[in-house]
Amino acid sequence: MKRNYYLLTIICFLFLAACDKKKDRVFDESPTVRLNAAVANAQNILRSKPNGWIFQYFPGANAPYGGVNLFVNFTSSTDVNIQADYTTGNITSSYKVYPGAGPVLTFDTYNSVLDYFALPGVLSNWGPSDTGLGGDIEFLVVKANADSVILKGRKRNTTLVMVPVPGDAASVPALIANYRTSFNRFYNANSFRFVTATKTTALSWGTYNGLMAGSINYSFRPTDTGVDGFQQYTVDGITFKQLTFKAATATYTKGYYANADESLKLVIL
Amino acid sequence: MKFNKIYLFLLAGTLVLNGCKKEKLDPNSVFVDSKIEKNALDNYIYNNLVLDYNIDVLYKYVDKESDQNYNLVPANYDSSIRMTKLLKYLGFEPYDDITGGKSFIKGYFPKLINYIGEAAYRNNGTKILGTAEGARKITLYEVNRLNATSGVNANFLTDSYFHTIHHEFQHILNQTTDFPSSFRTISGTSYVDDLWVSAWANDGAAIAAGFISPYASSSDKEDFAELYSFYVTLSAAQWDARLNATGSTAAGRTIINNKLILVKNYMLTVWNIDMDVLRANIQARIANLPNFNQTSL
Numbered sequence: 001m002k003r004n005y006y007l008l009t010i011i012c013f014l015f016l017a018a019c020d021k022k023k024d025r026v027f028d029e030s031p032t033v034r035l036n037a038a039v040a041n042a043q044n045i046l047r048s049k050p051n052g053w054i055f056q057y058f059p060g061a062n063a064p065y066g067g068v069n070l071f072v073n074f075t076s077s078t079d080v081n082i083q084a085d086y087t088t089g090n091i092t093s094s095y096k097v098y099p100g101a102g103p104v105l106t107f108d109t110y111n112s113v114l115d116y117f118a119l120p121g122v123l124s125n126w127g128p129s130d131t132g133l134g135g136d137i138e139f140l141v142v143k144a145n146a147d148s149v150i151l152k153g154r155k156r157n158t159t160l161v162m163v164p165v166p167g168d169a170a171s172v173p174a175l176i177a178n179y180r181t182s183f184n185r186f187y188n189a190n191s192f193r194f195v196t197a198t199k200t201t202a203l204s205w206g207t208y209n210g211l212m213a214g215s216i217n218y219s220f221r222p223t224d225t226g227v228d229g230f231q232q233y234t235v236d237g238i239t240f241k242q243l244t245f246k247a248a249t250a251t252y253t254k255g256y257y258a259n260a261d262e263s264l265k266l267v268i269l
Numbered sequence: 270m271k272f273n274k275i276y277l278f279l280l281a282g283t284l285v286l287n288g289c290k291k292e293k294l295d296p297n298s299v300f301v302d303s304k305i306e307k308n309a310l311d312n313y314i315y316n317n318l319v320l321d322y323n324i325d326v327l328y329k330y331v332d333k334e335s336d337q338n339y340n341l342v343p344a345n346y347d348s349s350i351r352m353t354k355l356l357k358y359l360g361f362e363p364y365d366d367i368t369g370g371k372s373f374i375k376g377y378f379p380k381l382i383n384y385i386g387e388a389a390y391r392n393n394g395t396k397i398l399g400t401a402e403g404a405r406k407i408t409l410y411e412v413n414r415l416n417a418t419s420g421v422n423a424n425f426l427t428d429s430y431f432h433t434i435h436h437e438f439q440h441i442l443n444q445t446t447d448f449p450s451s452f453r454t455i456s457g458t459s460y461v462d463d464l465w466v467s468a469w470a471n472d473g474a475a476i477a478a479g480f481i482s483p484y485a486s487s488s489d490k491e492d493f494a495e496l497y498s499f500y501v502t503l504s505a506a507q508w509d510a511r512l513n514a515t516g517s518t519a520a521g522r523t524i525i526n527n528k529l530i531l532v533k534n535y536m537l538t539v540w541n542i543d544m545d546v547l548r549a550n551i552q553a554r555i556a557n558l559p560n561f562n563q564t565s566l
Contacts, residue, residue, distance in 0.1 A: 032299040078308070096329070118340060121390075123390075137342065
């Protein structure tokens, strides 16, 4: 009987040798090939827009400081031109897309238009001395296609969106000018209040472009037509994200932003 | 028993067969780097620093080479050009002149120099200006402060960049050949370790205690590197002014000068570098800064 144990052991080992595992892959290609393809795809998509992209940029973790629009144009395999609504600067610097946890987009030389939000607070005079506004300069490309690019800041984890600059090349300067007017209208307001049928909520400025109602934070990005929230907000039971600018009236002398049926107004004071 | 032995051999044979799976490793990374066109600065760095000194410069932000604990911004392109040209002019070429060739810097200087746009700020607002890691990398901060005006300001260049560069380089020389232990005995028990931050009211108080700077009081290694770096980067007049700062004493100056003799002796006997000749060379280069072209590549 003893020899049978040996026999069994040997048979077991033979089975192990025979057992060359080849599980069916979920994806046809290896992860490496797919990552390389994703990097190439991200690079191609970014460069595919001759007018560039509107980068709806909210600095900081959970975006407490409001947002801006960066007009980002990837002009060559290394160069990127950035303009914005909050400044008149027009700066060219470099970028790169490299493989990380996915394709990673890095703005790897200094660009004062973008890096204003990444500067330590000591230098930008916003936020804590070390982190400042907490703007990211490196982003994981979560998704890239012709309609939009979804990015996730590598340090603050905020999900951000880039959409193509609409229209043709000739209309871009007017578009940017429009955004700048809109930005200044919002940024230069003394304060705001929410007005609904039953309730008025006073708002005061938080840090940078952020608004506060007591301890509740509202984060808006001025757009060419009004403002767009970082997320959906609910005030007095009314949920909204985008608001459209309405010109001054006798009641609201500096104009206001409102939802579609004007049941909620964000009044400029 | 006979059968058992045969089975045992078979078993061993099977095991060996199982273990024997050779796979050749591909020397190339599976990740293809995207083709990046080389610009003028890339070419300058390759031709002048990589080929001549085996030293590479990262002027573009690379997150894994940078300190993740801080909020850092990249260096800008124009300041990076100035920094790179000045690094060669004020950092490397003085040693080339003294030693008669590039092999000294090539052999001992850290291999990687990382540029960061602004300083690394702590949450109390204090900042870090330069760091070195394991004799292999030097990180220079506040590169974006370098412009046409600051680029010819010798004090700015020394304080912001070159003091750090010579200081860290001295550490590496010490790691290769240690300095004489007699140096340690001069200030012996006076070193205050981490308390250097708060131990001295001003530079003069540190001088009175026999230290060229507050940081020099943290340990004998730092003391040695600080003495060296201050001596070669400051002019004779600046050095004297430093030794005679408010609060300093003659007793403190004597201690510093005694230590300086050992530093000079070490550099001369071990590395065949006369610190006075090196200092004169650096001072001549500083005097010539207005004529030095920092922007052309």
